[in-house]
Amino acid sequence: MRAARIDGQLIGVSALLVAYGLIILYSAGQTDVPTRAAGVWWHQFIWVGVGLVAATVAFNVSFRLLEWLSPIVYGFSILLLVIVLVVGTGAGTAESSHSWLSIGGHQIGQPSELAKVATVLMLARFLSSRKEPPRALHDLIGPGLIIGAPFLLVLKQPDLGSAIVFVGIFFAMLFWAGVRPRLLFLLASPGISLLLAFSTVAWIVWILAFVLIIWAWRPYLWDWALCLIANVVMGTLAMPLWKHLAPYQQNRLLTFLNPEVDPRAAGYHAIQSRVAIGSGGWFGTGYTQGPQKRLAFLPEQHTDFVFSVVGEELGFLGVFVALALFLTLFFVLIRIARRAPDAFSSLVIFGIVGLFFTHVFENVGMTVNLMPITGIPLPFFSYGGSFFVICSLCLGLAMRVAWDSRLSGYHDF
């Protein structure tokens, strides 16, 4: 029986998340102030339909075909990212960026969303084709290039949020491919150095600690030398890089540290979102009743800050349920990845976990000021066509892998 081999848990938790998202999206449109979010939940139904089609198509595509197609899809998405840099348009709060592809005046999607999946596929293909997991830095040049291209192109749009997602995918898939955590740490160290460079004392402590770690772990000469140099360079580059950032990006980072620096402008989103969530309490102000949302104090309540609506109207209880659903989804995906019949499909599924997790953690984290504010949607909740379709497509892929692994489980080869 075909139906019996469908992963019921995956279907169930996905359906719950989509339903929860639609319910919250409906509420996001219920305001006392005219808002363009009023009818979006209805449009989202259309996207759910398109998403179902995308998931079904993904489910029916063989992973062998997918593996073969990966470079083409990847190449195509990179091409789109280049095109969008030239002719792309902005949207919403990021009016001046180049992240949308428009044809005939209609915005048809954000190529960066496609690029995320394409990169997952390409990286999975690259890593699974190797005999051994990468052991040294020079083994990571290939993966670095695969990730680096879309990362830089997206960063150039500029879309910091999406760029971070590529980093999340990168580390998740390297980890799943068997790269030793020590190597991942070395890889991440220049980034940590960059962050700590804003305090001289912290940075010096970090460099000393780093040297001690190298002493203890004794990695390859070239590896530690390169990493140490990278750390020092990052530390010194921090200030010029900071100056290179657009003022709104600087403000976002500054207000992340202290939203009250500029409560009317840059810190406004962060403050109002926290006020909305905090005023929700244990059980919330009631579905569709949240005053912060109703009176338009909560910005972007149907896209980036949709989770604040959950916090305000359904309280900690609603937040807990939503987080539990996401965590369940991730555990289900990890199980599927673990039981995948081959390395390629396993890596793809874990790449999807990395993709989803980065989105969820960054988006939910920024609503409570745990993370700096970046324009990044929440899977299944935020209104938006291309991202929802990509998410559905990812679920379709996972469904296929679960199917395949059950099939293979019978034959046990």
Next chain:
Amino acid sequence: MNGFDSYKVRERADVARWVLGVAFLVLGGAFFRTQVMQHEKFQLRAETNRLRPIPLAAPRGQILDRSGRIIAENVPGYSVKLIAPSADSLRAVLARVGQVVPIDSGAVTEIVRRFRAARYQPALVLGDADFTTVARLEERRSSLPGLVIQAEPKRLYPSGRAVAHLVGYVSEVTEGDLAAQRFPGAQLGSIVGKAGLEKQYDDSLRGDEGVRYIEVNARGRLVREEASTATLPPTPGRPIRTTIDLDLQRFIDSIWPAGIRGAMIAMTPAGEVRALYSAPAYDPNDFVGGISSRLWRQLNTDDAKPLLNRAIQTRYPPASPFKLAISAMALKRGLVSLDTRMPVPCRGGMQLGNRYFRCWKKEGHGAVDLIGAVAGSCDVYFYQLGLRLGLDAIIKDGVLMGFRDRSGIDLENESRPIYPSSLAYFDRLYGPRNWSPPATTLNFSIGQGENTQTLINMMRFYQALSGTGIESTPYIVRQSSTRGASLGLTASQLDGLRHALIAVVERGTAAGSAIRAGGKQKELSIAGKTGTAQNPHGKDHGWFIGFAPAEKPVLVVGGIMEFAEHGTNVVPTVVRALRRYILGPDTTTAVKVELIVPQDSAPRTLDLETTDSAGIAPVPLDGRPTAKEPR
């Protein structure tokens, strides 16, 4: 690929689960902290975001007369306010309001200015809108975002002009008042008393404002008028009971000759003020809900100074009424008795050094005693009495009698009389040897010279004279605790002076004010003193202070009319006030009362028609002083 042995993958899956678990624990913890631990902080923050407090005006306490009749009360009124996110949108909405109720450009500028000063407060557009205006605005509510119409108690003075200077007026507190903390507890937009009793007893009358919350959205637009949060009701102000007799107050207003400037006060010997009137008056109702700038300008630039309370703020030379003070000084010091005659009889004047000092009566009074001198207001007698007293004694006793101090009535802005404290005053003013002590003495002894008194201050002296000889502080609501000065006269001396004042009315300068009336007209003996205050700027001012019944006075009434030339013009008005209070409204209709009121110079007949019973209609005075127009 080698890395995907099943045990290795399971190991990685476990690590991945742990990492995700910890990450979600961090997220959950952040939400727990925000939503559960800091819930109250953010709840408050959310409420201050969306709830704007609107002050609810407290009804001011009523002002009642002594028998509970209403002098000031509250009636329902409407205020129109606007909540706007910016000055520009306020202007836009004001323009639309202007299509319903005209708002001049000056008012718009003022509304916008005040909005800028207190951005989160609703801007007051109309302080006193009538029902039809409110109804028409309500119809257009959809095109007037941020419109807040509030039912507010509004002040009403049913007697209007008749009580103007007594009650004063109310108006919105100014920023200057707030900065100087003149009205404790008042906030921007509070209505406070600005003059008269409203100001004096503002603390009791004002009450405490309540507060109501309205809900606004992120752009500062009004969303709901009724916010769920409970409102704090205002605490009404406490009523005050006054000593005023509203009927008498209104009666005085009705009989006051039109166009005449002046003042009138009625009080009991105990100091209770029964009426306090100043003319010309204004209508205190004009100030309710904000006076128009045109009317305000008019009130302030009018030559007649209608805002001036002439009963307590204007100083006049006390003139002949001061002769009683001179008499009291001399009696107290034992220099004269009631039947003492002066060495020089009155032949129409008196030579002193190289100057001849006239008596007002050219033909002279002849040889008169003190009673006769008071009755005839004989200047020559008082010249000599003054010289006998000496300037030093006049000044010292005058200070003791309170002619240098305010009366202490419970009204703000009472003027301080001008009276020297010692002889050094003249040296300072004119330089030593540049003034003549004898001439000054003569001037002082007939109430002229460097001596100007307010009506209320003169009233205090006459009230002492009419009663026990002890001055009591005049009051309307509460008497000040300071004890009044004693005139230092014995009962028989007081009695004698009162007889002299009766004589004024019966055969002296106010002869004829003992009304000769036919029929059922009740008799009332009145005692009093006329006076002519010399006015260097124009026609003289006329005084009359009288009390009745002369034998056992219950009411003292004093009046001053500017440019009335002689006190005798004031007499009928004062007499009618006394009669109204003591005898009540006449029961007979249209009694023709003939009053023969002599002027200081030439007595003439004055016709006085009383129509008291037919209500209080202004009665035209025959031979109305010509100087009624402002010069």
